[in-house]
Amino acid sequence: MxxxxxxxxxxxxxxxxxxxxxxxxxxxxxxxxxxxxxxxHGYHQTLEELVNGAVFSSDTDEMVLIKDIELYSLCEHHLLPFIGKCHIGYLPNGKVLGLSKFARIVDMYARRLQIQEELTRQIANAVQEATGARGVGVIIEARHMCMMMRGVEKQNSSMKTSVMLGAFREQQITRQEFLTLIHR
Structure with a gap:
């Protein structure tokens, strides 16, 4: 302590x-x-330790989507919580990541003082680094207590952020497939 x-x-x-x-x-x-x-506690974790070798060879080359990963973080501006969910999609390039590792990646970065925009980017970059994917898409939807409990006190407000890398950024059809799958 x-x-x-x-x-x-x-x-x-x-x-x-x-x-x-x-x-x-x-x-x-x-x-x-x-x-x-x-x-x-995310400050005391590294991507390498977290992934711990759970990257596996695979012939899968179609999109993989992990939806509704819950997240809890603290706003770096007010130290108040923001709570939401994260959606991650990626296009494997000969390797896939163990499923639980996606939630662990989200938690590692969420368990730091954050802004949602940067959290979204950190998760996307980590998935890219861990998998070598042809593309990664990350969307976070969250409710911020700093906006709900103080200041403007808007109870029904939420924030959505996205980061698209590789094929998700360059190919409209890939991005659209990702967005469609999230909303199903």
Missing amino acids: NEDLTHHYREIIAGLGEDPDREGLRDTPKRAAKAMQFLT
């Missing part, structure tokens, strides 16, 4: 005008520090 984080959370609570020694808050600094370490 990071004692510095615990100390800083205690100071934040006191700075808000609360008594950090009050019964309900006594252990909150330690719990908050532990939660923040979990929510940002």
